[in-house]
Amino acid sequence: MIFFDKSICKKCGTCISYFDGYCMTQDEGYPIIDYEVCNQCQKCIAICPYQAITMNNIPPTKITDELIKSKIGYDELISLLRFRRSTKIFAKRDIPKDIISKIASSAKYAPNQNKNIDILVIDDPSMIQIIDLCALKFVKRLYKLMFSLKPISKFISIFLKSIYVIKKKMERDLYINKHIVKENTNVLLLVIGNSKVPTTEMSAQYLLATMILTAVSLNVGCTLMDSLKLAINNNKKIKNKLGIKKTNKVLGVLALGYSNEKIVNIPNGYEINLFWNKLND
Structure with a gap:
């Protein structure tokens, strides 16, 4: 919750000038928060010079020159991004709990607009194995449904052009790897969150991206597991075991582990096409 402390407010109007007429109005110079509209972006907290607005009554950190100097620059960020690779082979090595906590907790800094999203940490090998078996059964059922009859496959291919690629990936997991979890x-x-709440699906992607970059900065390998997301959401028993509410669903799964891959090159040659807007005569 966003809280406002009237005893600290100096009625400077900074927050009102940003949000007046949307999620904030004013009464005798004091801001009035419309909680039905507020998406808890926390911008009002960031711009209040007197720290009169807080999240959960916890004062924000004042930005100092020293804190600004500690911020990484463009070159450091690009270097981190260039080294990022999805890890397919993990080493048999445990990640310390404090490192796991740092990765999971970094999600709070994601630019999300739904603060009712939770991160469930699963580090129990037996639970990971149960989820793997659940996912394997799910992929088997899906494969049979999609590819057991040619007419069905042809019909699906009309709407899903990448069906051949999906088929090859499924066959690799089912018949070569014989497991879904790496x-x-x-x-x-x-x-985890309630996908029926507006902004939740998009906010979840921001959380995942933030945790991925944090993992890379801590030299921990990671990979997104969409197949696990689908498998868990379609298995009530697993959801119950994990304590996921009926109203909630898994919006993304990130697998972590120290990499056992020897990456020796940073790929070049791929460029994003940039299109500059130009007014035609």
Whole structure:
């Protein structure tokens, strides 16, 4: 919850100038928060010079020159992004709990607009194995449904052009790997929320991206597991075991583990096409 402390407010009007007529109005110079509209973006907290607005009554950190100097620059950020790779092979090595906590907790800094999203940390090997078996059964059923009859496959291909690629990936997991969870996966981070609440689905992606970059900065490998997300959401028993409410669903799964891959090159050659807006005569 966003809280406002009238005893600290100096009625400077900074927050009102940003949000007046939307999620905030004013009464004798004091801001009035419309909680039905407020999406808890926390911008009002960031701009209040007197720290009169807080999240859960916890004062924000004052930005100082020293704090600004500690911020990483463009070169450091690009270096981090260039080294990021999805890890397919994990080493048989445990991640310390404090490192797991840092990765999961970093999600709070994501630019999300729904603060009712939880991160479920699964580091119990037996639970990870149960989820893997559940996912394997789910993929088997899905594969049979999609590819057991050619007419069905042809019909699906009309709407899904990448069906051949999906088929090859499923066959690799079912008949070669014989598991869905990557071998030696140490931790699964489940992003959980009520998808019926506006902004939740998009906010979940921001949380996942933030945790991925944090994992890379801590030299921990990671990979997104969409198949696990689908499998868990379609299995009531697993959801019950994990304590996920009926109204909630898994919005994303991030697998963690120390990489056992020897990455020796940073790929080049791929560029994003940039289109600059130009007014035609």
